[in-house]
Amino acid sequence: MSPRPDLLPALLGLFNFVLVVITATLLYLLFGPNLIDTYRNQPVAMEQNAYRPGSDDNTTEVGQDKVVDGIHLQTGLIYAEGFNIVRGTCTACHSAKLVTQNRATREGWMEMIRWMQAKQGLWDLGDNEPIILSYLAANYAPQETGRRSNLQVDEIEWYILEMN
């Protein structure tokens, strides 16, 4: 049975309307939130050029437990012997950033551990202690920078300063 000829334009119109609505909805679903977000205040990337290495990772692909360039991305800890024990022990209370920011000799690390045991509720590390200390002393050893180091010129982001 063919439709009544006087209904055809109306049906076509309805069909077109539905098509437009569906397309618009699909487009919105695909891009809408992104579009809306481009009009929101966007976060500005932070710079951390002046900081010691080991505390940041500059990659964009971060997988569970991924290690890139010797750094465990989730924690920022250097992936080396003792890593698992250090990760398990030293990220229980604070983030690993407190570890990776710091540099000390084996003795210095031991003092920090003793201080946390005395004042901050850190438990007796038992057989793990020498493993943790070796890891810290090997991977987070002090660097000699003298009485004042140079500005890290190669890490500066140079830009043209507009002046009138």
Next chain:
Amino acid sequence: MPDKKVTGLHELYEKDPIEADKLLWGRTSDPVSRRGFLQKSALTALSLALGSKMVFAENFPAGMIPAGLAHSDLPFSLPGKRAGLVVLNDKPINAETPPDLLNDLLTPNDLFFVRNNGIPPENIDVSSWTITIEGESANQKKTYSLADLKSKFENVTYNLTLECGGNGRAEFTPPAKGNQWSTGAVGCAAWTGVRLKDVLEDAGVKSNAVYIAYYGKDTHLSGEAGKVVISRGVPIAKAMEDESLIAWAMNGKNIPVLNGYPLRLVFGGFPASCSGKWLAKIVIRDRVHDGPKMTGQSYRVPCKPVAPGTKVPDDEMCIIEKMPVKSLITFPKTGAIFEKKNQLAIQGKAWTSATKIDQVDYSIDFGSTWSKCTLKAAKNRYSWQAFSADISFPETGYYEVWVRATDSEGKAQPMLLPGWNPRGYLNNACHRIAIKVS
């Protein structure tokens, strides 16, 4: 937009997704990863299909966003803080302000640095918040509500600089343990509240009073209930100064939660750790206070100078009181390139625990010659002061602009690091920026 990851998003989500969710989404809106977008679209689709209200990221059920977001490398802002702060540590939260974001005369609330020792209190109810004055040297124990404070005592506003005692620690060799602050653990805000002395005197101060100590409502990282995170204070003479405040407002607004909402102490000129946050109790002591982080090596320097790397026993370490003279170049940001025909207009801030800054000088030849900057007076003591200078350069090439402040006690900043100390406090070495003249 560069997409360097500098914050501990992963650490946050790894350890406690729900907590991270709350921290990131419950109180702030910010970046959404690609996967976040997809999830959002999926949810949008879902809600459209259901015909229900659209669901946005802030209402996402915990556990959904983290899956997408925890893998994002976009930086996030801390609750009540603008992106741009450099996060040194996300638990406890410690974040500093890059020098070029300190160019305002009063540091905006969302740019003020954060030094937390524990976890800030949650579900703060201002209407039931009280502060209690007690202690060996208090005549009585007395409790005030926030409304009592506001109505019973004169309300005052001062511009006061707060600087963490460890600001500049990152430069010390041998390295000092703790958060490796670069230059940005400092800010100056207009603080509104009541004078601490008015409140102390209302409760009654015995003549044998030596120190006041604070207790706040933050909780310890170890999760141990009742364990005090930090309880420091100041000598009674400092407590009695006109500018020593119990404050509830910062730049005319509520104090950000990370900076001590709803009530905190503010002592300009002393290490900021003296200015207790989430203030609940003040104890008037008949001795030097001995709470957590008052004793041992915390916020102390050797009583007598030592060689770098020296081990100093606890009983030879003295409490830091006054913060030294210091300054920052807040404009331009390091790395500026401009043509030789132009003069460079620098701006900055200088501060001291002395009465005022007397002079600020700049040098473009590593201290060989110094020229005076124009220096503005402060509204009150312990406020930082703005300075500026127009600098011409003799030749094209690489330069460093160094600035040096001198205070009314005749003390000036050193160009090299000042006396090494085991915990890396009080680095007031001159600030410098790199520029290229083309």
